[in-house]
Amino acid sequence: MKKKNILVTGGLGFIGSNLIGMLIKQNYYVINVDRVSYSSNFYNVNEHKNNKFYKFYRCDIKNKKKIKNILNKYKPVCIFNLAAETHVDRSIDSPKNFLESNIVSFFYFLECFKEYSKQKLETKLIHVSTDEVYGDIKKGRSSEDYPYKPSSPYAASKAASDHLIRAYVRTYNIPAITTNCSNNYGPKQHPEKLIPKLIFNIIKNRNLPLYGNGKNSREWIHVNDHCAALIEIFKYGKIGEFYNIGSNKNLTNFQICKTLIKVANKKIKIGKNVKIKYVKDRPGHDTRYALNSKKIKKKINWKSNIDLLTGLENTFSWYLNNFSYFKSLNQKDIKLRFGLKL
Secondary structure, three states: OOOOOEEEOOOHHHHHHHHHHHHHHHOEEEEEEEEOOOOOOHHHHHHHHHOOOEEEEOOOOOHHHHHHHHHHHHOOOOEOOOOOOOOOHHHHHHHHHHHHHHHHHHHHHHHHHHHHHHOOOOOEEEEEEEEEHHHHOOOEEEEEOOOOOOOOHHHHHHHHHHHHHHHHHHOOOOOOEEEEEEEEEEOOOOOOOHHHHHHHHHOOOOOOEEEEEOEEEEEEEEEHHHHHHHHHHEEEEEOOOOEOOOOOOOEEEEHHHHHHHHHHHHOOOOOOOOOOOOOOOOOOOOOOOOOOOOHHHHHHHOOOOOOHHHHHHHHHHHHHHHHHHHOOOOOOHHHHHHHOOO
């Protein structure tokens, strides 16, 4: 039986590369399209490079000619769109890059998909977005009909892309679904993100920087849980719908930090410099994100399965056993952003 083709954009990134591994294990042929930016890493897909059921194309999603050719050649039954600028601090420093990538490039991609979908082939687009579009959730949890109130340029750019999807489904009847997920963690995540940054610093006997007072609360979900949810939505999700994907488990950044120190104590000897260091807060920093994920549980029968402590233990072990991952990153970029030599 011939394998079904699935296209993943942004497949050299954190979530995309983990999704690719899961899809290949589930017997799909995967086409990875990535423009190769600072957050792209070939290390993430090394295990697949010689797999005959995996194909990589270096391509920006705004390149309509190349995207059109790829779609017509492989006729994917699903496209998972993970091509996006996602690092909030960078969006504050340079919002233009985020508007160009997450809105303008995505618009060109949508136009291409709109034309392709007119062929009435078996296909659907899963647009992967974020809980940050809802903004600060002081109390309770944001459901799919909660108003968008993005705070950062990153969140605003993702909100705009979500609105584009909604408009194209309504106006052009494209077969698309949008997902909004909480904070991911796990293997292959860029060290600009909190958890891999803390793990790296613990291993290297460095201070653990936390913004502000460390009380910002996030809902944490393991990347494998997120990817499993995306595949279930591809199989059973309803066209035009939005689905929140969360774990219903919130911890403050301080709590995450203390938990990681406890995890590390079981695995390595922690140095004397491993101490929390509070740093100047991020401008516009949201206090709390929290999703209501009852819809996906009710409609698709999905819920997160990976316990946070177990997930953090496995994540720490992965970075400890794959420390060369940090060396595989763009060293010039890391030094510029962090003043660090990895």
